[in-house]
Structure formats: C-alpha cells, structure tokens
Amino acid sequence: MEIKKKNVLKMYNLPKKVFFCKKCTISNQRPRIRFNSKGVCSACQFAEFKRKKINWKKREEELLRLLDKHRSKTNKNDIIVPCSGGKDGSWVAHQLKFKYGMNPLCVTWRPIVPSTIGKKNLRNFINIGFDHILGEPDASTLRNLTSLSFNFLGEPFQPFIYGQYNYPVKIAVENNISIMMYGENGEVEYGGDMTYAFKPYNDFKIRDKHYFSKILPKHWKKYKIDPIKLKEFEPPSINAVKKNKTQMHFFGYYKFWDPQENFYYCQKNTNFEVNPNRTEGTYSKYASLDDKLDGFHYYLMFIKFGIGRATSDSAHEIRDGKISREEAVYLVKKYDGEFPKKYYKIFLEYCRLNDEKFEKIIDSWRSPHIWKRNNGKWELKNTVWKDL
Numbered sequence: 001m002e003i004k005k006k007n008v009l010k011m012y013n014l015p016k017k018v019f020f021c022k023k024c025t026i027s028n029q030r031p032r033i034r035f036n037s038k039g040v041c042s043a044c045q046f047a048e049f050k051r052k053k054i055n056w057k058k059r060e061e062e063l064l065r066l067l068d069k070h071r072s073k074t075n076k077n078d079i080i081v082p083c084s085g086g087k088d089g090s091w092v093a094h095q096l097k098f099k100y101g102m103n104p105l106c107v108t109w110r111p112i113v114p115s116t117i118g119k120k121n122l123r124n125f126i127n128i129g130f131d132h133i134l135g136e137p138d139a140s141t142l143r144n145l146t147s148l149s150f151n152f153l154g155e156p157f158q159p160f161i162y163g164q165y166n167y168p169v170k171i172a173v174e175n176n177i178s179i180m181m182y183g184e185n186g187e188v189e190y191g192g193d194m195t196y197a198f199k200p201y202n203d204f205k206i207r208d209k210h211y212f213s214k215i216l217p218k219h220w221k222k223y224k225i226d227p228i229k230l231k232e233f234e235p236p237s238i239n240a241v242k243k244n245k246t247q248m249h250f251f252g253y254y255k256f257w258d259p260q261e262n263f264y265y266c267q268k269n270t271n272f273e274v275n276p277n278r279t280e281g282t283y284s285k286y287a288s289l290d291d292k293l294d295g296f297h298y299y300l301m302f303i304k305f306g307i308g309r310a311t312s313d314s315a316h317e318i319r320d321g322k323i324s325r326e327e328a329v330y331l332v333k334k335y336d337g338e339f340p341k342k343y344y345k346i347f348l349e350y351c352r353l354n355d356e357k358f359e360k361i362i363d364s365w366r367s368p369h370i371w372k373r374n375n376g377k378w379e380l381k382n383t384v385w386k387d388l
C-alpha cells in the first residue's frame with residue numbers, strides 16, 4: 001500500500017488560520033462549520049436558537065401529523081429506525097413505539113469490531129420487544145476497506161459509515177416502508193452545513209457529499225475489491241428510493257435533542273449500560289461504545305483537524321448547558337488526542353499493519369498548519385487553552 005503525504009487543507013477546504021469558537025471549544029477546522037462576526041460557531045448559534053426560538057409543542061404536533069399518516073392499522077412495521085442499541089437510536093425507537101404508538105423496524109449495520117458492551121446493549125434493547133434486522137457485509141471486504149480508507153481517507157470507519165447510512169435505506173425499500181427516522185442532524189447540531197436546519201428531512205444527494213467525502217463504495221474497485229462484494233455497501237438505486245417514496249426524517253427536528261438526556265432515558269428504559277471506565281480520548285463513558293475501533297476514528301479527527309473526542313464532547317455539553325467553557329477547556333487539555341492504546345494491537349492486526357506503517361499513515365495526515373515538531377515530538381500549533 002502506497003503511503004503518500006496528504007493535502008488536508010485542500011481535501012477539506014479548510015481555512016489556514018486556526019481559531020476557536022468564543023462559546024464552545026470547537027475550532028474553524030471542523031469541515032463546513034461557519035462562524036459569525038462575533039466568532040461564534042454555527043452549532044452554538046443553532047443551540048441558542050433551539051432553546052429560545054423553536055416552539056417544541058408545535059414541532060411535536062408536526063411529528064404527530066406525520067406519524068398519523070404512516071401508522072399501520074394492521075400491526076405491520078411502519079417506520080424504519082436505524083439503531084445500534086446505543087443511547088440515541090434507542091431513545092428514538094423507544095419513544096416512537098411506546099409514546100407514539102408506531103411499530104418500528106430497527107436496523108443495525110454491524111460495527112467493524114463489535115465491543116462486548118455494544119453487543120450487550122443491542123441485545124438488551126431487542127429483548128424489550130423490538131423488531132430488528134442486522135446487516136453484515138462480507139468480512140474480508142470489510143477488513144480490506146477499513147485498511148484502505150484508513151490510509152487513503154484518514155477515516156478507518158468509512159465502510160461502516162457507508163453501511164450505517166445505506167443499509168437502512170435498502171431495508172426500507174425492500175419492506176415498502178417509506179418513512180425513516182434518524183436521530184439528530186449532525187451537520188446542524190455539531191456544526192456544518194445549515195441547509196437542512198429548518199427542515200425535518202434530508203436530501204439523499206447531500207449524504208454522498210458529507211458523509212462519504214464524495215467517495216462512494218464503487219471507488220474502491222481500483223484496489224481490486226470485488227465489485228459484487230462492494231454492492232453490499234451501496235444504497236438501493238435512486239429510482240427504487242423514489243418509487244418507495246422514501247423520506248429520511250430527523251427526530252432531532254421534532255424533539256429537543258440532548259445526548260445526555262437520551263442517555264438517562266435509555267438507562268431507565270432500554271437497560272442501556274456504560275463502560276466502567278472512561279472512554280480513551282475523552283472524559284465520558286456513554287457515547288459511541290459499540291466498536292473497538294472507535295478510538296481510531298476520533299484519533300484521526302484529532303490528527304487531521306486538531307479536533308479530538310474531548311473537544312467534540314465538551315463542545316456540545318457547553319451548548320446543552322451541562323458544563324462551562326472553562327471546565328470544557330480543562331477537559332480538552334487533559335484528554336484530547338489521548339492515544340487509543342486499549343485496542344491498538346487489535347487495530348494493527350485487523351488492518352494488517354505494523355507500528356512503522358501505522359505511524360507513517362498517521363504522519364501523512366498531519367498538516368503543517370495544525371502541527372509542528374518540538375524536541376522530536378509532534379505538537380499542536382494552536383490550542384483552545386492557550387488563549388484562556
């Protein structure tokens with residue numbers, strides 16, 4: 001596998017001068033994020049709007065109208081909920097079934113290397129009585145794609161992301177269920193494209209652009225990956241999607257989205273459990289627990305953008321009013337970019353890499369506008385704690 005230096009600035013269209021949001025801990029290096037003239041990021045602006053301006057009662061009425069139109073009278077599955085057994089999808093599915101009387105078909109795309117706690121949470125969730133389908137791609141193709149996308153995209157999770165987005169759509173089409181309910185619109189909640197901030201649904205085309213970095217599964221054919229196996233990662237044809245009148249909605253449009261509250265809800269209602277220890281790279285225990293390779297997705301974000309897991313977590317906890325900016329900056333300083341050593345050996349073995357190659361790939365993603373060498377060590381040029 002050829003390991004070349006990447007041009008991160010150009011690939012993600014990033015501004016060269018790094019600065020941080022005045023309200024949270026996120027920097028302008030998060031792709032597609034925007035800042036106003038006061039130096040406040042789009043996610044913080046939206047969080048304030050969400051709290052002060054949105055009439056949530058009206059939004060719930062909108063939800064009821066939508067669900068009334070689709071609710072089955074024959075106990076057939078009437079809505080697709082992509083759900084891994086984590087706190088967010090489980091909250092959505094549980095509310096739809098028990099509060100709004102829907103009959104969801106929950107769909108999980110298998111994590112790359114499933115964790116014990118993730119498997120247990122999914123099992124607990126299904127045991128409540130949810131209808132559920134698990135999608136699983138060809139194992140060796142998944143392994144090859146993970147390794148290739150780690151090097152070429154700086155994102156080992158890419159094959160998982162394909163499936164996570166495309167597989168539930170496939171199931172919707174196959175089962176003639178036209179309505180799908182996702183959790184939050186990440187672009188709007190965490191900073192990004194605001195086009196869909198005031199709409200309950202998303203466009204299918206936008207997904208290829210944002211989540212797949214415009215690199216679709218068929219791209220990998222050139223690395224001698226069997227095209228038939230790649231099909232498992234692809235969405236159904238756009239004609240089939242249209243014929244089914246498929247609509248992707250965001251629950252976060254209709255109901256106030258608060259990840260910590262989702263966690264409390266699921267602890268109580270879906271037997272959701274957390275790791276006994278803090279997750280590497282951050283201070284929390286309850287987010288994104290399903291995959292042993294998780295830590296590498298976040299670590300690469302840190303390498304490419306200088307934005308680690310503690311930055312992402314603390315930024316939205318500030319917006320949700322859970323912690324102050326000062327506390328957040330302290331947490332970022334303490335935990336951001338911590339190396340995910342717990343599953344490092346598993347990651348190397350899975351991607352068929354050695355230490356040297358791993359480091360070479362990591363360094364190929366370090367942009368000179370983010371990183372500098374100091375006494376033989378890599379250091380961030382700009383940090384959120386420097387200007388506190």
Ligand SMILES: [Zn+2]
Pocket residue numbers: 021022023024025026040041042043044045
């Ligand atoms: Zn902000």
